[in-house]
Amino acid sequence: MAALKELFKGATKKSISKVDEYVDLDLSDYEEVIENEPAEMYIRIAELNNLNELPDLKKEVYDGNMLLVDISLLKRDKFNLDRAIKELKQVVEDVHGDIAGVGEEQVIVAPMGVRIDRSKIFGGK
Amino acid sequence: MAALKELFKGATKKSISKVDEYVDLDLSDYEEVIENEPAEMYIRIAELNNLNELPDLKKEVYDGNMLLVDISLLKRDKFNLDRAIKELKQVVEDVHGDIAGVGEEQVIVAPMGVRIDRSKIFGGK
Incomplete structure (x- = not known):
């Protein structure tokens, strides 16, 4: 029984609470992984700090994964930022993917x- | 010849410029669509302003597309934000997808x- 309860815990916990009930939202609250499901693609979150990280980022895209890259730390270093973008763009051309800010x-x-x-x-601009 | 030139324009324009050359980066510059490629999945960018938009957002996920949703405008309205998140989470459970902040x-x-x-x-926390 304990195992069964454990099995359904994730699925029922949320649906029991009334939709109209006020709940203080904690973002981590819905950062829930659905375990044991095969994934065809992963979304990887990255902060780009320097060009040394580029090979690993590029490998992810070659491996068929998606990147959401925070470039704020490189914004002042336009030389390296431009170089990073160029390299990512080249990967996207190679794999017939896509890139956008x-x-x-x-x-x-x-x-x-x-x-x-x-x-x-939705939303302007 | 003109057609051929046109064909290669997108691909060669960037690679001709020297990597070491300084280029002032305009984000729109690499927002380039690779046309005429079949897409299995679309990434849709959305700003969630109110719950009326939810049905369309949910439809996108049911259709197999990914959403990147800006929730900043709903942050102060925790009641509706929580409701929106609950509904999106339900879709994700239905389709065996995933959701994270x-x-x-x-x-x-x-x-x-x-x-x-x-x-x-890359990058802490």
Whole structure:
């Protein structure tokens, strides 16, 4: 029984609480991993600090994963930022993926078969 | 010849410029769509302003697309934010996708087969 309870814990815990009930939202609260599901693709979150990290980032895209890269720390170093973007763009050309800036401080790098929609589906600009 | 030139324009323009050359980076500069490639999945960027937008957002995930949702405008309205997150989480459970907060103002909602890596591959916390 304990095992069964454990099995359903994740699934039922949330659905029991009433939708209309006030809950103070903690972002970590819904950072829940659905375990043991096979993943075809991973979304990796990265902060780009310097060019030494580029080979690992590029490998992720070659491996078919998506990157959401925070470039805010490189914004003042336009030389290296531009070089990083150029290299990521080259990977995207190689794998027929996609790359786009989101706002001023993030870049999405998408692997083969994934396209970034440039028009916000909600929200201006 | 003109057609051929046009064909290679996108690909060669960037690679001709020297890597070491200083270029003032314009984010829109690398927001380039690779046209005419079939996409299995789209990444849609959205700003969540109110709950009326939820059905369209949910449809995207059911359709197999990924969302990067800016929730900053709903942050002060915890009641609606929590409700929105609950609904998106329900979709993710339905389709065996994934959902996670990125920083304090963004939520990634991933469709079936896509997992969000919680550990930043670079950069602390």
